[in-house]
Amino acid sequence: MREPLPADMFDELCPSSLNPIRFGDKWAALIIRCLEHGPRRFSELRVPLSRVTPKVLTQSLRSLERDGLVRRTVYAEATPHVEYELTPLGRSMLQPIVVACAWTEKHWDELLGARESYDQATRLDHAG
Amino acid sequence: MREPLPADMFDELCPSSLNPIRFGDKWAALIIRCLEHGPRRFSELRVPLSRVTPKVLTQSLRSLERDGLVRRTVYAEATPHVEYELTPLGRSMLQPIVVACAWTEKHWDELLGARESYDQATRLDHAG
DNA sequence: CTGTATCCCATCTGATACTG
DNA sequence: CAGTATCAGATGGGATACAG
Numbered sequence: 001m002r003e004p005l006p007a008d009m010f011d012e013l014c015p016s017s018l019n020p021i022r023f024g025d026k027w028a029a030l031i032i033r034c035l036e037h038g039p040r041r042f043s044e045l046r047v048p049l050s051r052v053t054p055k056v057l058t059q060s061l062r063s064l065e066r067d068g069l070v071r072r073t074v075y076a077e078a079t080p081h082v083e084y085e086l087t088p089l090g091r092s093m094l095q096p097i098v099v100a101c102a103w104t105e106k107h108w109d110e111l112l113g114a115r116e117s118y119d120q121a122t123r124l125d126h127a128g
Numbered sequence: 129m130r131e132p133l134p135a136d137m138f139d140e141l142c143p144s145s146l147n148p149i150r151f152g153d154k155w156a157a158l159i160i161r162c163l164e165h166g167p168r169r170f171s172e173l174r175v176p177l178s179r180v181t182p183k184v185l186t187q188s189l190r191s192l193e194r195d196g197l198v199r200r201t202v203y204a205e206a207t208p209h210v211e212y213e214l215t216p217l218g219r220s221m222l223q224p225i226v227v228a229c230a231w232t233e234k235h236w237d238e239l240l241g242a243r244e245s246y247d248q249a250t251r252l253d254h255a256g
Numbered sequence: 257c258t259g260t261a262t263c264c265c266a267t268c269t270g271a272t273a274c275t276g
Numbered sequence: 277c278a279g280t281a282t283c284a285g286a287t288g289g290g291a292t293a294c295a296g
Contacts, residue, residue: 068242114196
């Protein structure tokens with residue numbers, strides 16, 4: 001039995017919307033990291049990605065499948081289900097993702113600080 | 129006198145629209161690489177980025193400036209001009225960018241092949 | 257030279273409800 | 277369980293023209 005994915009796997013502030021580094025669409029990198037340790041079912045992915053609607057999650061998975069990064073397998077058994085897993089190509093993408101995430105993590109404060117300063121200066125500009 | 133940037137610096141097929149790895153907006157990574165070897169003027173950047181309209185180029189530069197990745201300097205001399213250059217933070221981003229670009233370059237064919245196969249299979253699906 | 261102003265369209269993302 | 281359908285909003289990007 002594999003480990004369930006934790007619901008708090010991703011910080012609410014972490015999604016790619018604030019992260020300047022993006023791999024494909026908004027959730028692609030997070031999905032790939034969810035698949036790092038083996039195949040996952042759709043419902044499993046929904047746990048850590050609870051803020052993603054099923055429609056968007058499907059979209060994103062299809063896009064990853066299209067790029068050959070993820071393989072989708074349907075099991076038409078008594079309890080039918082679907083599993084997603086990384087292809088070798090998808091797995092190879094973990095390296096640049098990890099490097100990028102490490103950069104972001106390391107410079108997160110610097111980044112937020114810069115934005116704050118810039119926005120404040122801009123506001124003052126527009127006011128005065 | 130610094131080297132002018134070549135007009136064919138970027139392949140038409142290369143822009144981030146096809147590249148699944150993105151750093152910020154569509155042109156951010158390309159801009160950062162344009163600034164790798166020193167400051168550049170707006171008009172200089174327009175040469176290799178000829179497919180980017182001035183409005184969008186400005187937008188993207190502002191966004192990079194906001195994130196503290198690029199510094200903008202105005203020279204109000206007889207011939208006024210503006211120079212953009214990487215901050216240390218921006219320079220540090222070169223590493224993840226280079227890693228990501230290396231990945232994309234290495235797996236480009238694989239990626240395009242996967243898309244083609246997927247699209248073809250999808251078309252057949254919808255036809256038959 | 258270094259941008260801005262408008263207008264517009266495409267894409268992405270999301271909310272909500274529904275289905276084989 | 278694993279999605280799809282529909283509608284809507286936000287955002288990004290681009291064309292074109294103009295300005296300090």
